Amino acid sequence: MTPTRRRTTRPRQTRVPVQSRTQLDRVQTGALVIIAFAVVLFLLVQARFLLISLATAIVLFSLTSDAINFIARQKIGPIRVPNLVASLTALVLISAALLTTTSIILSQINTVLTTTLSYAESAPKAVAAMFAWLGEDVEQAVFNSVGSIDVSSYLRSGASQAGNLMSATVLIILFVGFLFAERIWFSTKLVNFFGDEDQAERVSQVMSTIIHRVNYYLLVKTLVSAVTGGMVYLVAQVFNLELAAALGILTFVLNYIPNIGSIVATVLVALVAYVQIGQPAPTAAIFIAVGAIQFVNGSIIDPMLMGRALRLSSFGIIINLAFWGAVWGVPGMFLSVPIMVAMLIICSQVPELRPIAILLSRQGLPEEGAMRPAQASSDDDA
Numbered sequence: 001m002t003p004t005r006r007r008t009t010r011p012r013q014t015r016v017p018v019q020s021r022t023q024l025d026r027v028q029t030g031a032l033v034i035i036a037f038a039v040v041l042f043l044l045v046q047a048r049f050l051l052i053s054l055a056t057a058i059v060l061f062s063l064t065s066d067a068i069n070f071i072a073r074q075k076i077g078p079i080r081v082p083n084l085v086a087s088l089t090a091l092v093l094i095s096a097a098l099l100t101t102t103s104i105i106l107s108q109i110n111t112v113l114t115t116t117l118s119y120a121e122s123a124p125k126a127v128a129a130m131f132a133w134l135g136e137d138v139e140q141a142v143f144n145s146v147g148s149i150d151v152s153s154y155l156r157s158g159a160s161q162a163g164n165l166m167s168a169t170v171l172i173i174l175f176v177g178f179l180f181a182e183r184i185w186f187s188t189k190l191v192n193f194f195g196d197e198d199q200a201e202r203v204s205q206v207m208s209t210i211i212h213r214v215n216y217y218l219l220v221k222t223l224v225s226a227v228t229g230g231m232v233y234l235v236a237q238v239f240n241l242e243l244a245a246a247l248g249i250l251t252f253v254l255n256y257i258p259n260i261g262s263i264v265a266t267v268l269v270a271l272v273a274y275v276q277i278g279q280p281a282p283t284a285a286i287f288i289a290v291g292a293i294q295f296v297n298g299s300i301i302d303p304m305l306m307g308r309a310l311r312l313s314s315f316g317i318i319i320n321l322a323f324w325g326a327v328w329g330v331p332g333m334f335l336s337v338p339i340m341v342a343m344l345i346i347c348s349q350v351p352e353l354r355p356i357a358i359l360l361s362r363q364g365l366p367e368e369g370a371m372r373p374a375q376a377s378s379d380d381d382a
Contacts, residue, residue: 052331057175062211064090087180102169108246126275214338220305225255228297257333262294311362
């Protein structure tokens with residue numbers, strides 16, 4: 001008898017449809033993007049002090065890079081100024097300017113803290129008097145609410161934050177020095193990194209565009225903010241406010257924060273005036289004068305000088321301001337616009353990221369010169 005062979009049944013392999021596989025890949029990609037964003041956000045928050053100092057150093061380096069190149073092209077007789085001498089001169093000037101500015105800000109902060117302590121007792125009554133027209137109950141409620149604020153704790157917190165300003169300044173100077181030391185070999189590093197001179201040249205042009213655009217924005221913003229701060233100082237001097245210099249400097253600094261900074265500065269000036277003077281008519285005059293200054297300089301002169309240099313979406317500026325303010329606090333608000341300008345230019349040069357550049361731009365017209373996929377492939381074939 002021949003033994004019967006048993007048939008072994010193999011388990012059937014279930015085939016995943018192509019559509020389900022594509023959806024699974026999309027879910028996995030989305031999960032990885034969320035995880036990567038969470039990790040980056042965690043690192044941004046944890047290393048905020050170093051990253052804020054580094055970002056500020058990069059902005060200052062970009063501001064002086066063109067000046068260094070201009071100095072290096074000059075000749076003293078037959079001798080051209082060495083690049084090292086130009087870099088050292090720029091570093092010394094930046095260090096002196098940063099240390100001087102930090103010293104002035106710290107001295108004004110001490111003046112504000114001392115004056116705030118002297119006005120801490122009269123401030124609740126002055127603020128409550130602004131709501132007297134709503135009735136005695138409302139006035140008493142406002143007085144109790146303002147009086148319950150622990151001003152001393154906020155002042156101690158502000159003093160501790162101001163104490164970190166000098167250490168941040170020293171760290172920024174160190175970062176700028178290292179950036180100056182690396183700038184000589186930067187073009188060589190780009191070529192060796194990409195392995196293609198044309199690609200390195202394109203990246204260099206993108207970085208140059210970012211530097212020029214950020215430089216123009218900061219120069220115009222500095223000019224307008226300085227004029228606004230000086231005019232607010234004159235208004236405060238006319239009304240004999242004790243914190244005239246501090247209010248002028250505060251207005252100059254806050255005007256770097258887009259949209260919100262000018263409003264906060266105007267309200268602070270009016271509040272300080274009302275606490276010191278205690279009369280509605282002079283306070284209203286100061287508020288109207290400062291508001292008119294902010295409106296003319298911020299809404300007419302500033303856009304006129306900017307022109308097409310800052311073609312950013314207003315809604316995008318607000319979202320960017322809120323994000324970096326939540327991540328890095330007040331320094332993030334100051335750096336939000338330069339970061340957004342860099343994002344707009346970079347995204348406009350990458351075909352896959354161009355939709356983001358369209359959303360960030362004011363009229364849906366990002367920077368020109370982005371390589372199309374077809375153009376890139378034709379260049380590779382050539």
